Amino acid sequence: MEMRQIANDQSDICNHVSVDVENQLKLVNFVRDKLRLLSPLSSECCIYRAPKQLRQAAEKSFIPKVVSIGPLHHNREDLQDMEVHKLRYLKEFLHRTEVKLEDCIKLIKNSEVRVRNCYAETIDVNSDSFVEMILVDATFIIEVLLRTSFPELISGNDCIVGRRRMLKCVALDMLxxxxxIPFFVIEDLLSQANVVFSPENDDVRFTMFKLTGNLLNSVSPRVKGREGFINKPHSSRIEHFLDFVRITLLPPKLPAQKYLLRSLSSIPTVTQLYQAGVKFKAQHSRNLLDVRFEKGILEIPCMYLCVSREDLFKNLIAYEQCHFNDAYLNNFAFLMDRLVQTSKDVEILIQNQILETNFPDNQRATTFIKNLAPGAIMIGDDFIFADLCEDLNVYCRVPWHKWKATLKRDYFSTPWAIISVIAAIVLLLLTFLQTLFTINSNKCS
Structure with missing residues (x-):
């Protein structure tokens, strides 16, 4: 009996092992099939949905308000009214440029695979519908760009661009x-339609840069002492309009060296820097990385804060996280978040013309900056402002800087305060001399 039981047990074990091996093979084949069917992420990929954690924190910043461009929000019911207007713009584009509809469709059809590869997710739309959507949206963009640069193209019954407020909403959604949609599609259509910005220059890329720059300048508040967006970004490749904006905010040569941030919690606030004697100066540069600290002066690029800028920065932060290895604008947002903790910090920056805003109070401007940082990240331990923050900490640790700042702020802040201090010193000196004279007189007598 015992031998038979042992044999049965061994048989059960073998059967169990056989079943496990069979199940593992099924799982291996199942996963292998999924990997085989998985389409590789193309090198052309440049358009993404914002990461879920960012959308959950600020859904409205990533949703178009007036018009949908491209496939990601194409079927939104609240945006369908604009589809008829986009078709009207396609009709006007074909009539004015005298380009054939057949040629436009052929152009986009030939680029369909490349266009689809630009999206991080699979666009589940058949070929004809996809080509039609890209054509309608691309020509709509061109018409809006042209009407911005050439107001004479706006007809009396133009229901979109004829209204400046509507134009701003359209541009913000569009750009x-x-x-x-990819930048190259619009360039190709411009080239085929032979649309140029001026007779002096027939380069399509220059035309596209100029038109886009004009539109951005028309809807973007001008910062005092600095012109609007540049008309020609310092890059040979523009992925799309958001990429265009990002390039205009960064230097031609991006920082290559990486820095290790030792302590994130040690970055002093604007108020702490002010109390330590740091002076603030507006840097009239569109390069947001141009933050400098030399000889007790902190220079920060001036910024205009408004609702549309908040949406812009959130989308830029999301785009960097999805597309780039180096998150430069994320680093800038992180730095500003640490510098600005209260409305007092904002007040100091406004007084020094570093910040301009149309918000009703400083607390709303503070909220603007604080709302950017929850989505901002750093790649590993890399932080391009680490050395600058370390220099600020070193300056704040020197007691003399704080004493000098306090003395200047409390006793030499106004001409009357200076006069009062001088009068007090003179009075003290006279009192001392009088006392000394009295003592000497008593000794002589």
Whole structure:
């Protein structure tokens, strides 16, 4: 009996092992099939939905308000009214440029695979519908760009661009959110239609840069002492309009060296720097990385804060996280978040013309900056402002800087305060001399 039981047990074990091996093979084949069917992420990929954690924190910043461009929000019911207007613009584009509809469709059809590869997710739309959507949206963009640069193209019954407020809403949806189409599609259509910005220059890329720059300048508040967006970004490749904006905010040569941030909690606030004697100066540069600290002076690029800029920066932060290895604008947002903790910090920056805003109070401007940082990240331990923050900490640790700042702020802040201090010193000196004279007189007598 015992031998038979042992044999049965061994048989059960073998059967169990056989079943496990069979199940593992099934799982291996199942996963292998999924990997085989998985389409590789193309090198052309440049258009993404914002990461879920960012959308959950600020859903409205990533949703178009007026018009949908591209496939990601194409079927939104609240945006369908604009589809008829986009068709009207396609009709006007074909009539004015005298380009054939057949040629436009052929051009986009030939680029369909490349266009689809630009999206991080699979666009589940058949070929004809996809080509039609890209054509309608691309020509709509061209018409809006042209009407911005050439107001004479606006007809009396133009229901979109004829109204400046509507134009701003359209432009923000069209250019600053991530529901876009690739830049090269619009360039190709411009080239085929032979649309140029001026007779002096027939370069399509220059035309596209100029038109886009004009539109951005028309809807973007001008910062005092600095012109609007540049008309020609310092890059040979522009992915889409949000990429265009990002390039205009960064230097031609991006920082290559990486820095290790030792302590994130040690970055002093604007108020702490002010109390330590640091002076603030507005840097009239469109390069947001141009933050400098030399000889007790902290220079920060001036910024205009408004609701549309908040949406823009959130989309830029999301785009960097999805597309780039180096998150430069994320680093800038992180730095500003640490510098600005209260409305007092904002007040100091406004007084020094570093910040301009149309918000009703400083607390709303503070909220603007604090709302950017929850989505901002750093890649590993890399932080391009680490050395600058370390220099600020070293300066704040020197007691003399704080004493000198306090003395100047409390006793030499106004001419009357200076006069009062001088009068007090003179009075003290006279009192001392009088006392000394009295003592000497008593000794003589």
């Amino acid at each position: 600053l959110l991530e529901n876009q």
